[in-house]
Amino acid sequence: MTTRRDELAEGATDYALEHGLVGLSLRPLAESLGTSDRMLLYHFRDKDDLITTILRTSNARSMQGIRDLPPSVDLRTAVLDLWRTVSRGDQQRCQRLYVEAAALGLFGREPYATEVREANAAWMSALAGHLVAAGLARADARRVAELVDSAFVGLQMDQPLDSAARQRRTVADLADAVADRWVPS
Incomplete structure (x- = not known):
C-alpha cells in the first residue's frame, strides 16, 4: 500500500530530476506537488530527510533499470x-542527480556525502551483477564495475560538451x- 509519504517521495524525486538539487527550495517543490511546505515537513523530518529520500528513490530507480536489463551475450x-x-x-537524469549529489558530498555536505557513499555500494553491486551475468568472473566483477562506472561518469560529465559520435567511439x-582484458569465467 502506497502512503502519502511514498507519493510525495516519488513526486519530489521527479521534481529533483527535472530541476536538480542545488538551490532546491521547499515552497516551489511543494507547490508542484499540490501541497504546502509545511505538509512536506510533516511527512519528512526536515529538508535533509527529504533530500535523503529523493536520492534513495533516484538510486533505486537507477538500479532497477540495470536489474531489468536482459543478460548481455558477452x-x-x-x-x-x-x-x-x-x-x-530517466536513467540519464538519475545519473546526473547522482553526480550533483556527489559533487556536493565532496565538500562534506550532508546528507549528500553519506548518501552517495551508500549509493555507490549498491550501484556497484548492480553493475557487477550485470557483468557477471555476461560471463565475467565474480572475483573480477567489482574491479571491472568500478572501471566502467568511472569511465561512464566522466563521459556523462562531458555529454553536453562532446559529440555523440565521439562518445560512442569512446x-x-x-x-x-574490458573484453580483451578480462576473460569470461
Missing part, C-alpha cells in the same frame, strides 16, 4: 548495453578494452 556487449541504459532518458573502445 562482456563487450554488457558494457555497451550498460552505457545505452545509463545515458538515456564507449566502444572501453568495451573492447
Whole structure:
C-alpha cells in the first residue's frame, strides 16, 4: 500500500530530476506537488530527510533499470548495453542527480556525502551483477564495475560538451578494452 509519504517521495524525486538539487527550495517543490511546505515537513523530518529520500528513490530507480536489463551475450556487449541504459532518458537524469549529489558530498555536505557513499555500494553491486551475468568472473566483477562506472561518469560529465559520435567511439573502445582484458569465467 502506497502512503502519502511514498507519493510525495516519488513526486519530489521527479521534481529533483527535472530541476536538480542545488538551490532546491521547499515552497516551489511543494507547490508542484499540490501541497504546502509545511505538509512536506510533516511527512519528512526536515529538508535533509527529504533530500535523503529523493536520492534513495533516484538510486533505486537507477538500479532497477540495470536489474531489468536482459543478460548481455558477452562482456563487450554488457558494457555497451550498460552505457545505452545509463545515458538515456530517466536513467540519464538519475545519473546526473547522482553526480550533483556527489559533487556536493565532496565538500562534506550532508546528507549528500553519506548518501552517495551508500549509493555507490549498491550501484556497484548492480553493475557487477550485470557483468557477471555476461560471463565475467565474480572475483573480477567489482574491479571491472568500478572501471566502467568511472569511465561512464566522466563521459556523462562531458555529454553536453562532446559529440555523440565521439562518445560512442569512446564507449566502444572501453568495451573492447574490458573484453580483451578480462576473460569470461
